[in-house]
Amino acid sequence: MTPDLVDLLEDSGLTGRGGAGFGTAVKVRAAVSAGATLIVNGCDGEYGAVKDGYVVAHHLDELVHGANLLGRNGIRYAAHRGSRTESLLRAAGLDVLSVPQRYVSSEESALVSLANGGLARPMTKRVPVVFGSTAPDGRSLPPTVVLNAETVWRVAQIADRGPAWFRSFGTADEPGPRLASVSGAVLAPGVVETAAGVGVGDVISAAGGAARSPGGVGLGGLSGGWLSPAEADGAVWSRAALAAYGFTPGPGTVHVLGEDECPLQHVSTVLDQAAGESAGQCGPCMFGVPAAAEDFALLAAARLDQGGWHRLRERLGLLPGRGARRFPDGVAGYARSSLRAFADEVDAHLAGGCSVTYASRRAHAVAV
Amino acid sequence: MNEILWFVSRATGVASIVMLTVVLVLGMLTASRRPPQGIRSAVVMGLHRSLALGASAFLVVHIATAIIESYVNIDAISAIVPFTSGYESAWVGLGTIAVDLVAAVVVTSLLRHRLSERVWRAVHLTAFLFWPLAVVHGIALSTSDEPVLRGLTIAAAVAGAVAIGWRVFATDPDTERRRAVALQEWS
Numbered sequence: 001m002t003p004d005l006v007d008l009l010e011d012s013g014l015t016g017r018g019g020a021g022f023g024t025a026v027k028v029r030a031a032v033s034a035g036a037t038l039i040v041n042g043c044d045g046e047y048g049a050v051k052d053g054y055v056v057a058h059h060l061d062e063l064v065h066g067a068n069l070l071g072r073n074g075i076r077y078a079a080h081r082g083s084r085t086e087s088l089l090r091a092a093g094l095d096v097l098s099v100p101q102r103y104v105s106s107e108e109s110a111l112v113s114l115a116n117g118g119l120a121r122p123m124t125k126r127v128p129v130v131f132g133s134t135a136p137d138g139r140s141l142p143p144t145v146v147l148n149a150e151t152v153w154r155v156a157q158i159a160d161r162g163p164a165w166f167r168s169f170g171t172a173d174e175p176g177p178r179l180a181s182v183s184g185a186v187l188a189p190g191v192v193e194t195a196a197g198v199g200v201g202d203v204i205s206a207a208g209g210a211a212r213s214p215g216g217v218g219l220g221g222l223s224g225g226w227l228s229p230a231e232a233d234g235a236v237w238s239r240a241a242l243a244a245y246g247f248t249p250g251p252g253t254v255h256v257l258g259e260d261e262c263p264l265q266h267v268s269t270v271l272d273q274a275a276g277e278s279a280g281q282c283g284p285c286m287f288g289v290p291a292a293a294e295d296f297a298l299l300a301a302a303r304l305d306q307g308g309w310h311r312l313r314e315r316l317g318l319l320p321g322r323g324a325r326r327f328p329d330g331v332a333g334y335a336r337s338s339l340r341a342f343a344d345e346v347d348a349h350l351a352g353g354c355s356v357t358y359a360s361r362r363a364h365a366v367a368v
Numbered sequence: 369m370n371e372i373l374w375f376v377s378r379a380t381g382v383a384s385i386v387m388l389t390v391v392l393v394l395g396m397l398t399a400s401r402r403p404p405q406g407i408r409s410a411v412v413m414g415l416h417r418s419l420a421l422g423a424s425a426f427l428v429v430h431i432a433t434a435i436i437e438s439y440v441n442i443d444a445i446s447a448i449v450p451f452t453s454g455y456e457s458a459w460v461g462l463g464t465i466a467v468d469l470v471a472a473v474v475v476t477s478l479l480r481h482r483l484s485e486r487v488w489r490a491v492h493l494t495a496f497l498f499w500p501l502a503v504v505h506g507i508a509l510s511t512s513d514e515p516v517l518r519g520l521t522i523a524a525a526v527a528g529a530v531a532i533g534w535r536v537f538a539t540d541p542d543t544e545r546r547r548a549v550a551l552q553e554w555s
Contacts (some may be wrong), residue, residue, distance in 0.1 A: 076463055100553045100554060100555070101553075102552075102553070102554075105554070118555070119554040119555050120554050120555060121554055201387060278545075278549060279549065279554075280546045280548070280549025280550060283542070286542070286545045286546070286549070287541070357548070
């Protein structure tokens with residue numbers, strides 16, 4: 001790649017579309033100086049994300065062009081094993097890194113480990129992986145830069161159309177077009193092209209609008225959080241605006257709950273799945289997350305007593321900052337934001353009921 | 369008098385086996401993946417140490433009486449150097465090795481504060497060797513005509529074997545979860 005490209009990226013203000021939102025120019029500059037190989041991350045690892053697959057399915061030529069601009073030292077395309085994305089990449093004759101279908105396996109350092117013959121588990125990062133990393137067995141792994149597929153596609157667009165075009169989308173702080181993956185109770189679930197600064201409601205409208213009146217909106221998947229219907233109504237879809245709620249748009253996932261779904265039941269199901277995602281490398285992840293998920297399941301079933309409620313909040317408070325990686329932090333933030341957004345529903349459940357499913361549960365009880 | 373010494377030697381020998389087996393079981397508890405917690409850990413540790421010293425006293429009497437009495441031919445040398453006794457050289461020899469190991473374990477434990485943890489631990493691990501030697505020595509010698517003594521020795525053998533098995537095979541929740549996760553698809 002040329003120094004010109006780094007300047008273009010700097011001027012455009014492109015940030016990583018994988019969720020962390022780190023400046024792409026900084027990362028690419030480091031990759032150039034370290035002579036890093038490139039991994040294009042097309043895993044859609046976040047719950048609800050489908051946009052990497054969308055980029056591969058609809059903009060593969062531009063994606064490959066962007067990767068070729070960036071990856072002078074070798075390029076691999078990471079995709080979940082057995083996914084449509086993987087077969088599309090293979091059909092195009094690209095060097096595919098086949099990644100196990102696991103939440104933590106598509107994390108940057110897990111991909112680097114897998115690409116170098118190790119397990120697809122996150123590693124301890126002493127320095128950013130772009131400067132090289134150390135495997136659990138002590139081997140030195142070469143410098144590797146991992147960029148999200150949408151990010152690489154944006155690089156090609158910026159090289160082609162220039163920073164001014166890029167900055168004509170979004171806000172001054174969060175410029176550029178971006179993709180959102182909208183799922184749940186919407187008429188046309190899937191990927192929408194949008195930009196930071198629009199309303200959360202606008203993103204939902206772009207996916208055909210809510211199929212029923214919404215019962216809550218989840219943003220950023222398992223590392224994000226929840227907005228109540230009232231909060232979602234006026235909320236702006238940007239990092240700056242969502243900071244007030246303690247999370248970010250992440251990689252752009254938007255999940256709409258219908259008003260006839262119990263939000264706590266939904267969150268509980270997600271937490272149960274999260275409890276099985278641990279890479280088994282630290283206690284908070286192996287035991288803390290499942291313990292919190294267990295209590296949350298009792299809450300969702302309206303069977304949590306006051307002692308349990310105290311314990312659940314205590315455990316969610318203990319998870320952040322104690323793991324080897326940030327997975328427990330993300331899960332705790334996700335669960336806590338649901339307790340905030342659905343506080344009325346939490347009160348109803350602690351009182352032994354559920355305003356959404358009460359009627360059906362009573363019918364069930366009578367039947368039993 | 370000679371006969372009394374012979375009976376004292378046999379009695380203290382069996383008592384030593386029983387006590388050392390209790391010491392072994394307590395040690396296995398302490399070193400296992402699910403060690404006793406809180407006040408119980410202090411009780412287990414205290415018993416382990418006190419009983420070990422107590423058993424050593426019985427061992428000293430057991431050996432001294434065996435040397436002094438003249439019913440069988442065991443001299444002072446063969447109490448230290450294995451396989452040198454005139455009487456049942458092989459079975460007495462196993463007991464001699466066991467005693468040498470016990471002496472090493474006791475001395476290094478008494479001097480533990482002056483030794484590196486690695487040295488102490490390496491010597492302490494020979495307890496895994498000494499105990500079966502002592503049990504075989506006990507079963508092979510002098511208990512054959514006494515069902516009570518033989519029964520005690522065999523009971524000690526079973527108890528110690530169970531404790532060792534538990535020490536080796538018992539796991540903790542951490543190990544179990546890591547093992548289970550490692551079996552999933554990771555590459």
